[in-house]
Amino acid sequence: MNTSSLAISSSPTQNERIAAAIAHGGTCVAWFFAPLLVYLVEKDRSSYASRQALQALVWSGFGTLVSLATCGLAIPIFMGFHILAAVRALEGHDYEYPLVGDLVRKLQTTV
Numbered sequence: 001m002n003t004s005s006l007a008i009s010s011s012p013t014q015n016e017r018i019a020a021a022i023a024h025g026g027t028c029v030a031w032f033f034a035p036l037l038v039y040l041v042e043k044d045r046s047s048y049a050s051r052q053a054l055q056a057l058v059w060s061g062f063g064t065l066v067s068l069a070t071c072g073l074a075i076p077i078f079m080g081f082h083i084l085a086a087v088r089a090l091e092g093h094d095y096e097y098p099l100v101g102d103l104v105r106k107l108q109t110t111v
Helices: 014-028 033-042 047-069 075-090 101-110
Strands: none
Touching (some): 047 101
């Protein structure tokens, strides 16, 4: 189920929304570092922020592979998804990236 347009049942706090937005939007200036840092800081404090950060991190990795295969042509597409996710996170929505959402859900259940 794609929950990209659904609000989560218990609304994230403003701090959680900001942390998630930094994880998503921070990739524009710090590709892997921003979501990794947010994930490490929030993994024991906020399931919302850590889930969003882990998705941004996996999406960045996937984007790197696709961008290498397309000689960089895919970068604007992947960055667009990061920006969209940052806006959705600031609104308090549980954003799910295409293709990696299920993987992240499985990763979080094993961690």
